[in-house]
Amino acid sequence: MSTLQLLGFGSTGWGALxxxxxxxxxxxxxxxxxxxxxxxxxxxxxxxxxxxxxxVLGHAYTTVFRGVPELLIIYxxxxxxxxxxxSIGKAFGYEGFxxxxxxxxxxFAVGIISGAYQAEVYRGAYLAIAKGELEAASAIGMSARLxxxxxxxxxxxxxxxxGLGNVWQLSLKDSALISxxxxxxxxxxxxxxxxxxxxxxxxxxxxxxxxxxxxSLSDQVFNRAERRANRSMPSAAMGKA
Amino acid sequence: MKITTLMLSSAVALAxxxxxxxxxxxxxxxxxxxxxxxxxxxxxxxxxxxGGFEPELAKVLCERAKVECKLVASxxxxxxxxxxxxxxxxxxxxxxxxxxxxxxxxxxxPYAATPAAFAVAKDSPLANAAGTGKTITMTPxxxxxxxxxxxxxxxxxxxxxxxxxxxxxxxxxxxxxxIATIREYKTGADRDLDLQxxxxxxxxxxxxxxxxxxxxxxxxxxxxxxxIAGPIWGVGEGLGVRKADTDLRDMFSKAxxxxxxxxxxxxxxxxxxxxxxxxx
Numbered sequence: 001m002s003t004l005q006l007l008g009f010g011s012t013g014w015g016a017l018x019x020x021x022x023x024x025x026x027x028x029x030x031x032x033x034x035x036x037x038x039x040x041x042x043x044x045x046x047x048x049x050x051x052x053x054x055x056v057l058g059h060a061y062t063t064v065f066r067g068v069p070e071l072l073i074i075y076x077x078x079x080x081x082x083x084x085x086x087s088i089g090k091a092f093g094y095e096g097f098x099x100x101x102x103x104x105x106x107x108f109a110v111g112i113i114s115g116a117y118q119a120e121v122y123r124g125a126y127l128a129i130a131k132g133e134l135e136a137a138s139a140i141g142m143s144a145r146l147x148x149x150x151x152x153x154x155x156x157x158x159x160x161x162x163g164l165g166n167v168w169q170l171s172l173k174d175s176a177l178i179s180x181x182x183x184x185x186x187x188x189x190x191x192x193x194x195x196x197x198x199x200x201x202x203x204x205x206x207x208x209x210x211x212x213x214x215x216s217l218s219d220q221v222f223n224r225a226e227r228r229a230n231r232s233m234p235s236a237a238m239g240k241a
Numbered sequence: 242m243k244i245t246t247l248m249l250s251s252a253v254a255l256a257x258x259x260x261x262x263x264x265x266x267x268x269x270x271x272x273x274x275x276x277x278x279x280x281x282x283x284x285x286x287x288x289x290x291x292g293g294f295e296p297e298l299a300k301v302l303c304e305r306a307k308v309e310c311k312l313v314a315s316x317x318x319x320x321x322x323x324x325x326x327x328x329x330x331x332x333x334x335x336x337x338x339x340x341x342x343x344x345x346x347x348x349x350x351p352y353a354a355t356p357a358a359f360a361v362a363k364d365s366p367l368a369n370a371a372g373t374g375k376t377i378t379m380t381p382x383x384x385x386x387x388x389x390x391x392x393x394x395x396x397x398x399x400x401x402x403x404x405x406x407x408x409x410x411x412x413x414x415x416x417x418x419x420i421a422t423i424r425e426y427k428t429g430a431d432r433d434l435d436l437q438x439x440x441x442x443x444x445x446x447x448x449x450x451x452x453x454x455x456x457x458x459x460x461x462x463x464x465x466x467x468x469i470a471g472p473i474w475g476v477g478e479g480l481g482v483r484k485a486d487t488d489l490r491d492m493f494s495k496a497x498x499x500x501x502x503x504x505x506x507x508x509x510x511x512x513x514x515x516x517x518x519x520x521x
Contacts, residue, residue, distance in 0.1 A: 017289045097327025195430040
C-alpha cells in the first residue's frame with residue numbers, strides 16, 4: 001500500500017482518523033488551559049494576597065505540580081481517581097464501576113499542571129505593573145474592585161500573553177501523555193496506526209508533523225493576540241519589531 | 242414519633258436501594274474489551290472500528306445471547322484488573338483459560354484453541370531449528386521434552402521477546418530463563434518490529450497470530466522449532482468474565498456452544514486464520 005493511500009482519506013487510509021485525533025488533542029488542551037486558568041488565577045491570588053497561610057498553600061501547589069512528573073499526575077487521577085470513586089460508591093451501596101471518563105480525567109490532570117505554570121505567569125504579570133499606577137488609582141479614590149477591573153486585569157492579561165503562549169505549548173505536548181488512558185488523541189492514534197500497519201516511521205513522522213502544525217498555528221494566534229494587546233503601547237510594540 | 246417513622250422509612254428505602262444494586266443485573270447491554278492490536282484475532286481498522294475474528298464472532302454471540310454489545314479497545318496489560326474493577330464486562334482477547342487466571346476471573350467455554358511457536362528472522366542462523374514444521378503436545382509444567390531441550394541448546398545466549406503477562410511469557414520464563422535473555426513488550430507488534438530489526442533474536446507467541454504477522458513483514462520472518470499445542474495453554478481461548486457474573490458466563494457459554502455446533506466459528510476461523518481453530 002502506498003504512503004499516500006495510508007495517510008489518505010480512502011477506506012484504507014488513516015487520514016480521517018488522524019484528523020479527528022488532532023482535533024481531540026486540540027479540544028483536550030483547550031479544556032486543560034481553561035481549567036488551568038481558573039486554578040492558576042486562584043493560586044496567583046493566594047500567593048499575592050499577603051496572607052501567610054494562603055501564600056504557603058499557593059507555594060505548595062506550584063512546587064508540587066511543577067515538580068512532579070506529568071505522567072504520574074495523569075496515572076494518579078485516572079487510575080487512582082476511579083478506584084477512589086468506586087470505593088466511595090460502594091460505601092453508598094452502588095456496586096458498579098465509577099470513574100472519570102478519559103477525556104475529563106486527562107483534561108483535569110493536564111489542567112492542574114497547567115494551572116501551576118499559569119499561576120507563575122499571572123503572578124509575574126501582576127508584579128510587572130508599575131507600582132505608581134496602583135498608587136495613583138488608590139489616590140484618586142478607586143475602590144479595590146474598580147482598581148482591579150480597570151488597572152490590574154487589563155495589564156495582567158496583556159503582560160501574561162507571551163507566558164501563556166509557552167504554557168499552551170507545554171500543555172499541548174503534555175496532552176500526548178493522556179494517551180495512556182486510552183483516549184484516542186493524536187499520540188495514541190499515531191501509535192495504533194503504526195502498530196496496525198507496521199509503518200512505525202511513517203505514522204510517527206505524520207503525528208509529529210501534526211503536532212508541529214498545531215504548535216506553529218497556535219504560536220501565530222498568540223503572536224497576533226500579543227500585538228493586538230500591545231497596540232496602544234508603542235514602546236512594547238517597538239520592542240517586538 | 243414522627244421523626245422516628247421518617248428515619249425508619251428512609252432506612253428501609255436505603256436498604257431496598259442497596260439490595261437492588263447488589264442484585265444480579267438483567268444484562269441488556271454488555272461491554273466487551275479487546276486489544277485492537279492482535280491481528281487477525283482483533284485489530285483496529287483505518288476508520289477506527291475494531292475488526293478481525295473476535296469482533297465478528299462477538300457479533301454472532303451477542304445476537305444469540307440476545308444482548309446489545311459494545312466493543313471497546315483497551316491495553317492488554319491491566320485488562321484483568323480492569324475487568325474486576327468493572328470497567329467492562331467481558332474480555333475477548335485470545336485469552337487462554339488457565340488455572341492461574343481462574344483464581345481471579347471466570348471463563349466461558351473456549352471458542353478457540355491454538356498452538357504457539359517461536360519466530361525468527363528468515364536470514365537468522367536460528368531459522369529452521371530442530372522440529373520446524375512439526376507439532377508437539379505438552380501439558381502444564383511438563384519437563385524433559387526432547388524437542389524443547391533441543392531448542393534450549395540451539396537458543397543458548399540469545400534474546401527472546403514476548404508480550405508481557407501472556408501464557409507464552411510464562412512458558413518462556415519457565416523453560417528458557419536459564420539459557421536466554423528475555424525481553425518483555427507491551428504489544429506483539431512492538432516485539433515483531435524489534436525481531437525484524439534484529440534487536441532480539443527470537444519471538445514467542447500464538448502461532449496463528451504469527452502467520453498474519455509474517456505476512457505483514459513481507460516474508461522477513463518465519464517459524465523456528467515445532468509448534469507447541471495441547472493442555473499447556475489450558476483448554477483454549479475463552480471469554481473472561483468476573484467471578485460474580487455466573488449468569489453472564491452461562492449465557493455466553495451457551496452462545497459459544499451453538500456457534501461451535503453449527504460451524505459458525507469454523508467459518509469465521511477459515512476466513513481470518515485460514516485454518517480451523519475451533520477447540521477439538
